Amino acid sequence: MPDSQLIAARHVSTRVDHPAVRWMLIVLAVLVVGVLIIVPVINVFAQAFSAGWTTYWTSLLADADTRHSILLTLIVAPISVAANVVFGVAAAWAIARFRFPGRTLLTTLIDLPFAISPVVAGLLIVLIFGLQGYLGPWLREHDIKVIFALPGLILATTFVTLPFVARELIPVMEAIGPEEEVAAVSLGANAWQTFWHVTLPNIKWGLLYGVVLCNARAMGEFGAVYVVSGRIDGLTCTMPLRVEKLFQQLRHDDMAGSFALASILTLLALVTLAAKVSLERKTRGELAEAAATKIVGAEPLVAETVGTSA
Amino acid sequence: MSIKVDNVTKRFGDFVALDNVCVEAGGGALLALLGPSGSGKTTLLRVIAGLEAADAGTIYYKDENVTSQTARERNVGFVFQHYALFRHMTVFENVAFGLRVRGWSRERIRARVSELLKLVRLDSIEHRYPSQLSGGQRQRVALVRALAIEPKVLLLDEPFGALDAKVRQELRQWLRRLHDELHVTSIFVTHDQEEAFEVADQVVVMHDGRIEQDGTPHDVFEHPANAFVMDFLGNVNVFHGRLQNGHAHVGGLELEYPDYPHSEALQAKVYVRPHELDLDYARGANGSLKARVERVNPAGSVAKVFVLSEEFGIGVHVELSLERYAELNPRPGDTVYVSPRRVRVFVPAAEEGPEYVI
Numbered sequence: 001m002p003d004s005q006l007i008a009a010r011h012v013s014t015r016v017d018h019p020a021v022r023w024m025l026i027v028l029a030v031l032v033v034g035v036l037i038i039v040p041v042i043n044v045f046a047q048a049f050s051a052g053w054t055t056y057w058t059s060l061l062a063d064a065d066t067r068h069s070i071l072l073t074l075i076v077a078p079i080s081v082a083a084n085v086v087f088g089v090a091a092a093w094a095i096a097r098f099r100f101p102g103r104t105l106l107t108t109l110i111d112l113p114f115a116i117s118p119v120v121a122g123l124l125i126v127l128i129f130g131l132q133g134y135l136g137p138w139l140r141e142h143d144i145k146v147i148f149a150l151p152g153l154i155l156a157t158t159f160v161t162l163p164f165v166a167r168e169l170i171p172v173m174e175a176i177g178p179e180e181e182v183a184a185v186s187l188g189a190n191a192w193q194t195f196w197h198v199t200l201p202n203i204k205w206g207l208l209y210g211v212v213l214c215n216a217r218a219m220g221e222f223g224a225v226y227v228v229s230g231r232i233d234g235l236t237c238t239m240p241l242r243v244e245k246l247f248q249q250l251r252h253d254d255m256a257g258s259f260a261l262a263s264i265l266t267l268l269a270l271v272t273l274a275a276k277v278s279l280e281r282k283t284r285g286e287l288a289e290a291a292a293t294k295i296v297g298a299e300p301l302v303a304e305t306v307g308t309s310a
Numbered sequence: 311m312s313i314k315v316d317n318v319t320k321r322f323g324d325f326v327a328l329d330n331v332c333v334e335a336g337g338g339a340l341l342a343l344l345g346p347s348g349s350g351k352t353t354l355l356r357v358i359a360g361l362e363a364a365d366a367g368t369i370y371y372k373d374e375n376v377t378s379q380t381a382r383e384r385n386v387g388f389v390f391q392h393y394a395l396f397r398h399m400t401v402f403e404n405v406a407f408g409l410r411v412r413g414w415s416r417e418r419i420r421a422r423v424s425e426l427l428k429l430v431r432l433d434s435i436e437h438r439y440p441s442q443l444s445g446g447q448r449q450r451v452a453l454v455r456a457l458a459i460e461p462k463v464l465l466l467d468e469p470f471g472a473l474d475a476k477v478r479q480e481l482r483q484w485l486r487r488l489h490d491e492l493h494v495t496s497i498f499v500t501h502d503q504e505e506a507f508e509v510a511d512q513v514v515v516m517h518d519g520r521i522e523q524d525g526t527p528h529d530v531f532e533h534p535a536n537a538f539v540m541d542f543l544g545n546v547n548v549f550h551g552r553l554q555n556g557h558a559h560v561g562g563l564e565l566e567y568p569d570y571p572h573s574e575a576l577q578a579k580v581y582v583r584p585h586e587l588d589l590d591y592a593r594g595a596n597g598s599l600k601a602r603v604e605r606v607n608p609a610g611s612v613a614k615v616f617v618l619s620e621e622f623g624i625g626v627h628v629e630l631s632l633e634r635y636a637e638l639n640p641r642p643g644d645t646v647y648v649s650p651r652r653v654r655v656f657v658p659a660a661e662e663g664p665e666y667v668i
Contacts, residue, residue, distance in 0.1 A: 179390060179392060179394035180394050180395075180396055180397070182361060182390070182394065183388070183390055183394035183395075183396070184396075184407065184411075185361075185380075185381050185382060186359060186361065186381050186386065186387075186388040186456075187407055187408035187411065187455070187456075187459060188382050188385070188408050188411050188412055188459060189382075189407070189408075189411040190382070190411070193411045197396075197407070197410075197411075198396055201398040202397065202398060289397060289441065
């Protein structure tokens, strides 16, 4: 989408704007991107590798708490992503296929986690599941720990990443329409066969796109997790929390560890970006194909049999 | 296998899509549901297929009541208006789908699908995807996919709606031949009366969720049951006239109408098809309508003449055979007399309100 916008913008500018204006805007954009994005990203890697490869690996792997933070992130993120895949597909199916009261409200509410500050999201969870929260007494009675424990991390991460898969799938499913699913049912397929053989192959690129974005956000989540985790080293500290914690120690070794860990998160971002670009094309293909079949099967003309009346 | 639709009603909110509909298709019949958009014909087809549930009424397949069965259980072949081919499957996989979900073995599927694809001459393109096919090919794949599961009934929703005129023509005849070979009871929906008359054994005309007429193509065309059917089945001139004493009065014309012998006048609409009108330079015996020739179009299998009666302010479409046209040779501006060979009169229903009488 950004490509097409850029192309459109360039077309307009060549026709209307003065060359000086054009160059000024380009230089400004490049400068901002350079200062705010490119230099810091390079700097993370430069800092991480400043003392050489050996130090880099040592600071990553020698510290048990850092190792645990990586492991914890690798546990929390996939579980949140899996939860969001299930929720996203279900929500997209409901919104794209059915008309029910509250449908618009549901569509809007799915976006709420985007609008709300992650810290507030974390607080909401604490208020419900914390020891002083609504469910606190019940949880204590049954000896279930949510806050300052893995379930809390998963809840918080799932909450903030909730919109990614659903938002990606709703337009794809709406564009594809229910016709193929109805055809599958008429040919004798049950609900699962219809979903597995017909729906899923049609939405797979959109789904994967949502998963990639969801995963990046899940692994990078800081605010909500900060509130619910208590940041207990070796227990509830995820990678982003560990980066911040090491950085705050202000000791040289810890700084190196912080940058090394940060470089891994940054690398993840770059991989996500690459996957996003290639998946975006495939998703566009899915949508374009849906649009193309729609045009081929345009509505038939209304009967042209109106009599000639006198 | 015969199909019977008994008193079926279907509502979408306040909209009544089907209003107490009864239809019967004999075993091996090819029936056309004909009607304008929004007449309920597609809804009826979907109710028969089990893709929509009726609010009231019963559906029978032969003697079996299938009303509460799902589309899967009814084992119908359904061809969708826009084909609804599985876009990520090849032609072969599309046709094989119904057999695959039934758990057929790989070899049996291979044999059955290959046989079917040969039958419709698509075996050479079995590895293509729907997006690589022409409209006519997609149509045939959709039909074969529906037939692969050996359905008891074949249902087609506007099967030729999205095709261009020439392909449409070919596929119509092809469908008719295929039906004659397979003899599976088939119902198709169309808004094109020509298509219905050419392909079907039985035509059911629908309007506003009700059945207007049910009969053979010949019956329906020659003896339309009411004004709607008359109007829907092709070009027609409509005159507002008056019935009295066994006669219909339209403009200056007085026509025999023995069905209404009463002395009090009744307003009615008089329908005359363009090819059932004649032109002459001399006034006819029963009185005829004086008119001026406005436009003449002799291109085609008949000559189309549009005349205007200034006296009554009405325009009339006339179709003359080319021989008659050559004989008369009407020119724009000529004064001619219009006389009908055949008229149909439909007394308007009371709720239509007062009619203007000439």
